[in-house]
Amino acid sequence: MYDVAISTACPQLDNLVCDTVDTGQQCLAHLKKTNAGRAVIICLDALKTTAPTDAPATPEGAPRLVDLVTAKDPKFKAAFYHVLRDTLVAKDLTQANRIAFGNGSGKRWRVVTLDGKLIDSSGTMSGGGTRVARGLMSSKLTSTDEISEEAVARLEKDTAHAEAELEQHTGNRSEIQAELRRLQSELPKLEMRITKLEMDCIKDLQGKILEVGGVRLRTQQAKVKDLKAMVEHANNRLTKAEVGRAKAERDTSKHDKTLQKAIAELEVLEGELSDLEGKVNGNSSETEAMKDTVDQARMALEEQKDRLQDIQERRKEKLKIMNVFQLKQTELKQQREKAEAALAQSAANVRHWTEKQSSLKLNVIEDDEMDEEELERREAAQVLKQYSATEFEDFDAELTKAEVAKLEEDQERASPDLGVLKEYAQREAEFMARAADLEATTRARDEAKQLLEDLNQQRLEEFMWGFQIISGKLKEMYQMITLGGNAELELVDSLDPFSEGIIFSVMPPKKSWKNISNLSGGEKTLSSLALVFALHAFKPTPLYFMDEIDAALDFRNVSIIGNYIKDRTKNAQFIIISLRNNMFELSRRLVGIYKTSNCTKSIAVDNTELNEVTS
Template sequence: MITTTPTRIPAPVSASISKRRMLVRTPKRGLGTGNMTPRTPRTPRLAEEEIRPRLVIEKLTLTNFKSFYGTITIGPLHKSLSAVVGPNGSGKSNVVDSLLFVFGYRASKMRQAKVSDLIHSSHGHEELDSCSVEVHFREILEQAIFLIDISPISQPSSDDFESIPNSELIISRHAFKNNTSKYYINGRLSNHTELTALLRERGIDLDHKRFLILQGEVESISLMKPKAANEHEDGLLEYLEDIIGTSKYKMPIEEALQDIESLTVERAEKLNRLKLVEKEKDALEEQRKEAENYLREENSLIMKQSVFYQREVLECKNRVEIATVAVNELKSQLAAEQEKYVNIKDDTKEIEEKYNRTAREYEKLENKVNEVSTELARCETEDIQLQERKRDTNSRIKKITKTLQNDRKTLETKQNSIHDYEKELIQQKKDISRLEKSLKAEETELEKITESLKGKTEVYSSQIEQQQKNLAPWIEQINNIQSQIDVAQSEYDIIKNKHVSMKSALEQAEQNVVELEESRKAKEKEIRALRTEREQIKKTIQVLDSKIRENAIQYTKTKSALAEARQKANEAKSTFQSSQSRGTVLTSLLNLRNSGRIRGLHDRLGNLGVIDDKYDVAISTACSSLEYIVVDTVECGQSCIEYLRRQNLGRARFYILEKIPSQEMSRIQTPENVPRLFDLVKPKDPRFAGVFYKALGNTLVARDLTQANRIAFGKTRYRVVTLDGRLIEASGAMSGGGSKVSRGGMSSKFVSDVTQNVVDKLTKEQNKWEEKWREVQEEKTELEKMIEGKNEELPKLEMKLSKIDMDLDACGQAIVDAQKNVAELRKQKKPNVEDGRRMAQLQSTIEQYTTKANQLRKQSAKIEDVIKTLQGKILEIGGDKLRNQKTKIDNIKERIDTANNNITTAQVAKTKAEKDIIKLEASISKAEKEAEALTKEFEELDRVIEKNAQDTSKIETQVQEAKKVMKAKEEELATMKRELDEKTAVINEIRASEIVIKNKLEDFESGLVNLNRQLRHWQSKLKELSLHKLPGEEHIELQIFTDDELMDFDKEELRKDIDALEEKIQSANPNLSVLEEYRQREEEYAMRAKDLEEASARSDAAKKKYEELRDLRFDEFMKGFTCISQKLKEMYQMITLGGNAELELVDSLDPFSEGIVFSVMPPKKSWKNISNLSGGEKTLSSLALVFALHHFKPTPIYVMDEIDAALDFRNVSIVANYIKERTRNAQFIIISLRNNMFELADRLVGIYKTEDKTKSITVSPAVLAT
């Protein structure tokens, strides 16, 4: 920061400076024409100015905003005067737009259609998605200096100031492609409202934005009308009111005016109502007098009635005392019966509780038995499965054991046969050796014999020898071939025997499959039968269930019907007894009617209609006339009265139908929509409706006393009765309530037709339903037993079915195994390729060798024949000795051949036996292992079965024990049930006796109720009596007489007097409601007068408030207006060097009615309206007003956009010097193209554009000058 040392002027020197106007010659500019800048006279300031912190804009940072690409910094700006300069189109106005953008202006104010259009979009940079502007504020405190107030040009601008620590403020706004924007304060997300409030605290008013003077705004001031034509426009008046601050009073003044208008209308309405009530009150005067005379007659009647009612009350009290004694005796009897009932009921309850406990215990036992039975069934099923597995395992063990035994036996046989074959081979070899020795000896012997016969047989012997030599090769070939034939035949027979044994085994296996199939079919048949039986049982159970449900429905219906029949019978009995116990007067009159001795008598009013039981107490309390007797004509009523008088039966009151006037009885609108008592009554005949309306009138029914009070004492008075018997008369008198309320005045059903026959019929109906109910109960018990039996039978059948199912599964598995065995045997039975090939080969070999042997035999047969012939000749020569010796030799040779054959056969059999032994040993080893595994499984099954048997035994024991306990509990329940039934029977007897006593008590109580009703009726009638208070007369109370005094009165005389007065009163037809109406009119008149007074007071208060607001607005406006007008005059004179300007009120009395005229007198010209001036004059005038407004409401920062565009260079210089002077306590940022203006700036901000992008450079002229 550059600081300079302030110049301080000594006081004596400063005091010598004269107060005068000073002319400062400005440098030549433009065409070289100079001008003189006037200065207003000033007082030199020798004291230190008051220094206050002020807000300044330090710099602007623009990022991709409009023509600015990238991040461009505008500044740093000078604390006093900064000028933004640059060629047209370079983007100077975008600097102001950036401020408008941050301060919340719409895009249209910045010459764009939408916010996203503010984002820079020059060639190659069309895809930028956001832009932002940051305004950097700070507060500064200027250094205090002593100044001589001279021209601002000659006074150097000082940069001496201090920045207030931590006063930096950065406000920014970011705009995005989606036309949204965000505000930030010191990097924190904010909003426009917070920003406006923050800057207002710092002295910048964003609401009116008078610190911003944009292009054309100066000229727009000159175009303003004196007053706006509508609320959407601004006139000069509105413009100044916004500055002065009196526009805030507009809405309160309008609201106050509306209040005055509405209150004036209200007051006029109150006044008209007051006059109307006064007129109505005067119209009732004559009728009031007639009604008062009528009330005097009624007072006389009331006095007579009071004496008569007191006499009736006395007589009723006496009869009540007698009835009360009888009731108390019956109550004592009833209490004794009830005590018995309570005692036995307690015992019964104890038994019943014990019975219920036992029943619950029985139910628990039953559940336990069911659970244990289920467990037992599970164990039995498991045992069946285990036994089946055991049988299957045992069968497999037996089968394997048998196979093992057979294999071992066969092995032993094979081993023995091998031993035998070996022995036979040894023996045969020994025999052959022995036979060969014997053969050799015999041949030696034969040789000897032949030698002895050599001479005779030599020829033949040599021939035989020669032939034998020839035969020997043939014999050797034949023997070799025969040996091969024997070996092949032996092997062939072995293979063939194997297939024969396979066939036998296959036949046995197939027979086993057939037997198993037959067994399976038998089991399947048995299963089907059991399943059919099971389905039948299930169907039976379903049918029984359905019947039980139907029985339950029937039970419910029957029980409901029985209850209904009982209720009807009891109601009929009660009604019949009630009708039998009716009062003597009514009974006598009804008997008289029924006998036909009188016509036109109906019944007591209470019996001629019905009402819901809910309203019984209400109607019994509100309508004592229910005891009145209804007759058709006066003659009928007089006949009834005469009959009662003759029979000395008492008195009765009558309603005469022909005397009941026709009345409007339609429904009325009631407060809170409560019912009218009359509307709740259903008359027996429509012609009785008028009687009920006569008795009830418009009496209303309320839920409770609170609601009754609201209704009774509302705007319209009503007679109201509550559901619990509290009565509020229209006069406000309250009665009823208490512990004993009136009831029974009207029933919910018509009961006049109940006779003994009806009672008997309903009793029979009750008995019929009781019998039906017993039948349903018996059927229920039977069905429950049947379904219980079926439910017990079903698990047993299921267990049996499960067992057979397992047998069937085992049988199926056995069939599968047998079929596998058959398939295996069939597979083995089929000659396998090798055996078939071998047998064919052996057969072929045997045939070939046999053919070959036969051929050799044929070929050697000739030699053998020759030998035989020669030997025969020798034998003939040798005789028997030779022949015998030859036979011996032949026999030995034959035996040798046989031995050789035996050796061959034994050798082949031994080889086969050795192969079979190998197979048998492997089979035995496998069978032994399988037998061992099966034996272990069998032993394990034995153990599991034994354990399961133990568990089953335990469970069976538990079942048996539980069943024993259940049986004991069942017997205990039966005993308790019998005892409970006995107690119930006793209770029923007590209840029956109690009912008889209650019926009698009810009869007496009913009579007592009637008497009490009569007593209350007369007491109520007496209580209702009150003398009318007449206006202007002293009010007297009715006299209460003693019992003796009352007995002295003649009731007949009293009745005659009363009848005469009633007849006189009835003949009169005054409008009594006029008294109440007259009183109401008086009260209403007073109330309306009071309302008028209050309305007048409110109207006066509203007018006072309206005038105060207008005065306040006028005073504040005129104060500001005077100040602004004075400053305007000064500014204009300063700017124009002698001109004059004034703000004038069109209507001097009311500045807000016609607005303000801006009148100007340019130098050496006449006064003109601003709208009639030239462009430059308009600009000067508007600028004078703007500067005057700045004086009135200064701000720390001013931004002006080419305000000097329309001025000539001389006026530009005047305005520039004035602005330069104002920069001592404010910051000015001015966009200007006029050198007279920007050359006075403390800092120049150059704006230029290259490559369609705006750039900035900041220059300090003072630095350049140095």
């Protein structure tokens, strides 16, 4: 009677119950070791709540589920109360609503009906439906006291028998695996034979069909083939025409605006032209006079140019003569300076020897025995000889030569410090080496700088070349995908495209230009795919991974993207995760992912059509 009610209100009836936490841990370890699955274990010694001995007062005298359960052992009563609490049982949903919400006591009760409808204390209602939970209370486990020694012996015997069978099956398994490998190696040959037989059968059937239909059937098939080609060609032309029409409409609108602006500017220019014509007509006489003046000025200018050229040539000749005189003047000046220096030195020598001569004096030694003749001679000798200018000049020259000889002799006896010259030579060599190193370093720096500039220029040229190709392909791809839209790539800084990046602008069909960040989810997807396809056209990649690219697209756009990707699989492989049938039905191979028994599995299917097999 209460089976449905307690099965609905207490899904924890499948939990295991043990006495202590240690026992529970041992049970979990055993489950993990034997890989027996998962289980929830209730440890009696860890329960913080115990079943109350006295039942509380309930609305309308509704019984508690825990009071309706008769435990085999009273110690399990706490486990039942732990999962059931004060859940009440009502006959139907009306009584359950009264008990749960309208009892007037202010306390909310958890109530379950006999037919499996549950009202939680929070007000949530669940249960009902075509299938209800039942039978959880009927599950019984054999008590440990009832297991006899005969049962244990029987189980041990069964275990030994099972182990023997396991060993036998293990031995057979290797033989079966070898046979399986052999059969798998023969499988491709059999598949090829089957395919060949199928193709032969198809060819035979086609031949029989042609024999039955005759010329009329072949004629109709040719007409059908031609009609299909015409329809496909018409569809392609229609698509191109729609794209061209949309582009022509945009160009027409743009040209109309340009034409209106040009007309307005033309009107302004016509007004200005009229004013200028009036001024020109009013000043015609002045214009003629000015023309004559200009002609005269031009003639005078030509004459002055000729005169200027002659003057410049004469100036060059004068400059050459002046340079010659300047050189001669410099040489004469140097000779004069040398002569003045020699004259100054000679004058200094004259002054020196004149002073020395004036200081000379003869001392007379008186001698009583000296006769008068000797005395007169000595008195006459006290007076120095007076030389003439010519004699003085000769005497001075001889004295200068003697001094020069003496100075040369002193110089020869002197010992010069040659270490200074060696140090100077060493420092000069170091300076020249440092100068050579500096020149080499400067030259290497200039070469590296020039190489860097060349590489930067090469990078810029290659980037702009690829950028132009990708931008053109992007426009083409977006127009093909959206049947009328437009997309552009623009440089933020045209002088340095690597500093600020690019801007991706999109104009969806019948809308204005927008940045890609301001588009909807589907429009962003189409724009991104157009850019991916443009990059693929510029530099194809052999493998692409795409995760639910069609999630935000409608049926039409999914079909367009799917067919385009299928066409691109000629030179690339696309691995696409998709939940849309009009996308994955176009694939060559399907890999399905599913989950059973908490284990993820996969299955692969070759989605090859019959016409591809026959071809």
